[in-house]
Amino acid sequence: MDIGTLVEQAREGRPRAVARLISLVEAASPQLREVMALLAPLTGNAYVVGLTGSPGVGKSTSTSALVKAYRQAGKRVGVLAVDPSSPFSGGALLGDRVRMQDHATDPGVYIRSMATRGHLGGLAWAAPQAIRVLDAAGCEVILVETVGVGQSEVEVAAQADTTVVLLAPGMGDGIQAAKAGILEIGDVYVVNKADRDGADATARELNHMLGLGEARSAGAWRPPIVKTVAAKGQGVDELVAALEKHRAWMDEHDQLTQRRVRRAAQEIQTLAVTTLRQRIDAATLDALAGQVARGELDPYTAADALI
Amino acid sequence: MDIGTLVEQAREGRPRAVARLISLVEAASPQLREVMALLAPLTGNAYVVGLTGSPGVGKSTSTSALVKAYRQAGKRVGVLAVDPSSPFSGGALLGDRVRMQDHATDPGVYIRSMATRGHLGGLAWAAPQAIRVLDAAGCEVILVETVGVGQSEVEVAAQADTTVVLLAPGMGDGIQAAKAGILEIGDVYVVNKADRDGADATARELNHMLGLGEARSAGAWRPPIVKTVAAKGQGVDELVAALEKHRAWMDEHDQLTQRRVRRAAQEIQTLAVTTLRQRIDAATLDALAGQVARGELDPYTAADALI
Numbered sequence: 001m002d003i004g005t006l007v008e009q010a011r012e013g014r015p016r017a018v019a020r021l022i023s024l025v026e027a028a029s030p031q032l033r034e035v036m037a038l039l040a041p042l043t044g045n046a047y048v049v050g051l052t053g054s055p056g057v058g059k060s061t062s063t064s065a066l067v068k069a070y071r072q073a074g075k076r077v078g079v080l081a082v083d084p085s086s087p088f089s090g091g092a093l094l095g096d097r098v099r100m101q102d103h104a105t106d107p108g109v110y111i112r113s114m115a116t117r118g119h120l121g122g123l124a125w126a127a128p129q130a131i132r133v134l135d136a137a138g139c140e141v142i143l144v145e146t147v148g149v150g151q152s153e154v155e156v157a158a159q160a161d162t163t164v165v166l167l168a169p170g171m172g173d174g175i176q177a178a179k180a181g182i183l184e185i186g187d188v189y190v191v192n193k194a195d196r197d198g199a200d201a202t203a204r205e206l207n208h209m210l211g212l213g214e215a216r217s218a219g220a221w222r223p224p225i226v227k228t229v230a231a232k233g234q235g236v237d238e239l240v241a242a243l244e245k246h247r248a249w250m251d252e253h254d255q256l257t258q259r260r261v262r263r264a265a266q267e268i269q270t271l272a273v274t275t276l277r278q279r280i281d282a283a284t285l286d287a288l289a290g291q292v293a294r295g296e297l298d299p300y301t302a303a304d305a306l307i
Numbered sequence: 308m309d310i311g312t313l314v315e316q317a318r319e320g321r322p323r324a325v326a327r328l329i330s331l332v333e334a335a336s337p338q339l340r341e342v343m344a345l346l347a348p349l350t351g352n353a354y355v356v357g358l359t360g361s362p363g364v365g366k367s368t369s370t371s372a373l374v375k376a377y378r379q380a381g382k383r384v385g386v387l388a389v390d391p392s393s394p395f396s397g398g399a400l401l402g403d404r405v406r407m408q409d410h411a412t413d414p415g416v417y418i419r420s421m422a423t424r425g426h427l428g429g430l431a432w433a434a435p436q437a438i439r440v441l442d443a444a445g446c447e448v449i450l451v452e453t454v455g456v457g458q459s460e461v462e463v464a465a466q467a468d469t470t471v472v473l474l475a476p477g478m479g480d481g482i483q484a485a486k487a488g489i490l491e492i493g494d495v496y497v498v499n500k501a502d503r504d505g506a507d508a509t510a511r512e513l514n515h516m517l518g519l520g521e522a523r524s525a526g527a528w529r530p531p532i533v534k535t536v537a538a539k540g541q542g543v544d545e546l547v548a549a550l551e552k553h554r555a556w557m558d559e560h561d562q563l564t565q566r567r568v569r570r571a572a573q574e575i576q577t578l579a580v581t582t583l584r585q586r587i588d589a590a591t592l593d594a595l596a597g598q599v600a601r602g603e604l605d606p607y608t609a610a611d612a613l614i
Contacts, residue, residue: 033607040605054362123458128606151430151459257600264606265596269587271610276583280576289572293564298347299435299571300340303578 003031007038013076013138015110021133022112025126032129042136044260046078049243050160051145052153052185057168058192062230062239063145067109069240070141078139079111080130082123082146082156110134123152125274128159128267158185159263161256162246164239166190167206169198183209186223188242194227194235203227221249280306310338314345320383320445322417328440329419332433339436349443351567353385354554357467358452359460359492364475365499369537369546370452374416376547377448385446386418387437389430389453389463417441430459432581435466435574465492466570468563469553471546473497474513476505490516493530495549501534501542510534528556587613 001020009017024032049066053059063079070077114130127144134142144160146153157163165186189210191203203225210223224242228235250256288305291297308327316324331339356373360366370386377384421437434451441449451467453460464470472493496517498510510532517530531549535542557563595612598604 033605036605036607040599041602044600044602153458260600261593261596264599264609265592267606268592268595268599268609268613269584271606272587272613273580273584275610275614277576277580280579285572285575286568288575289568292347292571292575293351293567295348295351298340298343299439299574299578300343302571302575303582306575306579307582 003034004038007035007136010133010137011042013107013110015107018110018133018137019112022114022130025129025133026114028125036129036132039132039136043132044135046131046135046139046142047162047247048131048135048142048144048160050157050163051143051166052147052157052163053166053168053190053192055147057166058230059145059147059166062164062166062190062192062228063143065228065230065233065236066143066240067111068233069236071106071108073240075108075140076138077109078134078137078142079109080127080134080142080144081111081113082127082144082153110137110139123156124266124270127156128263128270154185159259159266161250161259162187162243164188164190164243166192167202168193169196169202187221187246188239189223189225190235190239191225191227192230195229195232199227219253221246221253310341311345314342314443317440317444318349320414320417322414325417325440325444326419329421329437332436332440333421335432343436343439346439346443350439351442353438353442353446353449354469355438355442355449355451355467356550357464357470358450358473359454359464359470360473360475360497360499362454364473365537366452366454366473369471369473369497369499369535370450372535372537372540372543373450373547374418375540376543378413378415380547382415382447383445384416385441385444385449386416387434387441387449387451388418388420389434389451389460417444417446430463431573431577434463435570435577461492466566466573468557468566469494469550471495471497471550473499474509475500476503476509493517494528494553495546496530496532497542497546498532498534499537502536502539506534526560528553 006017006020010021021035024035051059051063051066060081063081067077067079112130112134114126123146131142131144144157146157157165163185165183165188167189168191183206189206191199191206193199206225224245226235226239226242228239230236247256250259285306288297288302292299292302313324313327317328328342331342358366358370358373367388370388374384374386419437419441421433430453438449438451451464453464470492472490472495474496475498490513496513498506498513500506513532531552533542533546533549535546537543554563557566592613595604595609599606599609
């Protein structure tokens, strides 16, 4: 099938065409240039929500609960579960998809686990392009789920229109969350598994660490803390309301456009750097690396020689 | 103090000079070019061990136990705790340093938490340069500790001479470990907290997932699984023995040089890409990002225009 037909079918929302386009992203296909050129005028309509948090806080369950809520509101939903899995496992693991099986037969939902490890440019390269595909395919809401412990993963989550940071009681002290670097990026915070012991303490600690009690400049966004039990659907309506409130605030303060321009800038920069990286001559690099490893040359001088 | 004097003092192993040089790395100082040129002939002597694993497996405790063991063997030890913390916390958190306080007064140990979030080029840029500083300062063993859940963090750990992957019983099923992408990078595996229920099951599951029961080509390295209770010092001698065995195997099979050349190549490439990225014109990028955000331009064409 030619790229034009594939894009046309994806635009109509056909799941197989969407799947094939995202597979091209995973494979870093040279055809993506053509794909992205055709997709560009179709993009910019989706509301992109990033969800992140340590393993075990219930990201997939929360994502699934949000899918349900948005589907009930009649929205078309795309889910991108960015899975830091490995060549070892031969691609994304089934875990997320299994948990998402409630929605497997709903044509208004497109769910995709995407593996990017070992990928040229990694997450930063692949995630925005997969989002473009879902956007062009008519998804009104795109939920991007990443494990919030790595630098790249947190950066991807932070580039959404609205970033949701999830915590759960008993997941370790606040220092662990702060170490994960996810405390400053949330627009909305969720304490999931709120029926467990310690949920109030976690919310209080979070409130304290975020300095939510402190004075803020007028008009500044004040990240809410929402308590949920995603597995039972509790608090999900409140979460959706918090997301909508943030979106409305962004619209009102011209933040949505600014965020999207910033996201595009990041995307362009990553593509430019990847292109430049591909032009690096392997034989020259090897020779220089040998000299650096033997201490005959410093890495900066080697980098200059490479350029 | 001029750079020459600082490097000379670091070479003598003076902790304050070492600290100042690593601070230059954290700050991505332009003076690093000069620093690295002076350090180059002093490097290549340290044995670099990467330690990684999910939060809570006991990485800091294990690192501390290894420091103790290597100090007893009379080796000078450097520790680099790569901390994915944030501008929010204003730098690396105290957690690691607190746990390391046993060694705080030992002049044969240099311990440093390094924060790289928000850093141009991030971990991949900063970690190798900090390792160079410790190497030049006469550390015979350098332990690099990273949280093994993010792409960048795992990549840094995988670039050591020997990579240690830590697990603990009850940290979730094997799928969580596989999702973290750390299962394929270990030269040595550790099941820490081995006095807890489920330690044997974790080791068995790991053995199964790694396919250690399967036939391997002659001469191939077979990653051992070592059980430890790092907090009590149990199994630490066995871990050190496993590390030494891996190092000897690498020497015998010419792997050590190969790994170091590969590491240098990665380092050079990252520096080259960072240099190219710095040359990108901000105003041009902003204009292009606006067009991409509005769907008027695709990101590939924008990247080409940027280059």
